[in-house]
Amino acid sequence: MNLRKKYNIPSDAVITIAGTVGVGKSTMTNELANALGFRTSFEKVDLNPYLDKFYGDFNRWSFHLQVYFLAERFKEQKRIFEYGGGFIQDRSIYEDTGIFAKMHFEKGTMTPTDYDTYKSLFEAMVLTPYFPHPDLLIYLEGSFEDIVDRIKVRGRPMEQQTPIEYWKEMHERYENWINSFNACPVLRLNINDYDLVQDAGSIEPIVEKIGNFLEQTRKLVK
Numbered sequence: 037m038n039l040r041k042k043y044n045i046p047s048d049a050v051i052t053i054a055g056t057v058g059v060g061k062s063t064m065t066n067e068l069a070n071a072l073g074f075r076t077s078f079e080k081v082d083l084n085p086y087l088d089k090f091y092g093d094f095n096r097w098s099f100h101l102q103v104y105f106l107a108e109r110f111k112e113q114k115r116i117f118e119y120g121g122g123f124i125q126d127r128s129i130y131e132d133t134g135i136f137a138k139m140h141f142e143k144g145t146m147t148p149t150d151y152d153t154y155k156s157l158f159e160a161m162v163l164t165p166y167f168p169h170p171d172l173l174i175y176l177e178g179s180f181e182d183i184v185d186r187i188k189v190r191g192r193p194m195e196q197q198t199p200i201e202y203w204k205e206m207h208e209r210y211e212n213w214i215n216s217f218n219a220c221p222v223l224r225l226n227i228n229d230y231d232l233v234q235d236a237g238s239i240e241p242i243v244e245k246i247g248n249f250l251e252q253t254r255k256l257v258k
């Protein structure tokens with residue numbers, strides 16, 4: 037039986053997968069979309085013209101990269117809106133501003149003027165009808181050691197050359213960020229509690245959790 041129907045997940049739901057670099061968002065996006073018969077919305081890392089340059093020189097490229105990501109996510113958001121939902125989205129727009137832009141500004145690798153410009157652009161774009169909040173944000177969490185191992189195994193060259201302190205800082209910021217995030221309902225999943233790579237069957241308990249969670253949030257809204 038179709039897992040979406042079995043667990044009563046609306047066909048127009050929009051579910052965003054959040055979490056630090058390497059935690060397993062893309063893998064989860066693919067598996068969940070397959071299980072639910074949903075479309076996917078991915079970050080296109082290979083086609084990003086700034087990402088490599090950014091890792092080589094944060095000061096020079098952080099503003100360009102944030103503006104590029106913002107434009108890409110806005111286009112994706114519009115696509116999701118036009119299809120009428122039924123999407124799994126790899127990373128939320130909230131992380132761009134709440135984690136990345138903020139971190140680069142606070143560490144001094146984005147100037148205050150650039151950060152202000154970015155924030156006003158973000159606010160102007162997000163406050164449009166194309167930006168309904170997702171029905172659910174799934175937050176993937178795990179130990180710093182496990183996540184760094186995954187970054188190493190995946191082996192993107194630009195990420196291998198990045199000092200480990202960068203990933204540590206990001207891991208800590210994510211924990212703080214999610215604890216105060218309230219733009220939409222959040223379901224937290226620990227990466228030690230499932231294994232989508234070795235065990236294909238581990239997606240069903242996750243879908244069941246999502247179904248139960250959405251049902252609870254529907255009751256709260258009524």
Ligand SMILES: Nc1ncnc2c1ncn2[C@@H]1O[C@H](COP(=O)(O)OP(=O)(O)O)[C@@H](O)[C@H]1O
Pocket residue numbers: 055056057058059060061062063064186187189190230231232233234
């Ligand atoms: N459940 C899992 N168990 C083991 N390895 C995983 C799991 N999920 C993802 N991985 C591996 O971890 C690495 C990062 O996963 P990915 O989905 O690309 O993360 P993200 O999109 O969050 O950066 C990949 O090499 C992927 O195969």
Ligand SMILES: Nc1ncnc2c1ncn2[C@H]1C[C@H](O)[C@@H](COP(=O)(O)O)O1
Pocket residue numbers: 055056057058061062079081087101102105127131132133136137195
């Ligand atoms: N908003 C962003 N600013 C800087 N870097 C970013 C941003 N969004 C994604 N990234 C980087 C981090 C990774 O190197 C790649 C892809 O992210 P992943 O978590 O592996 O999907 O882009």
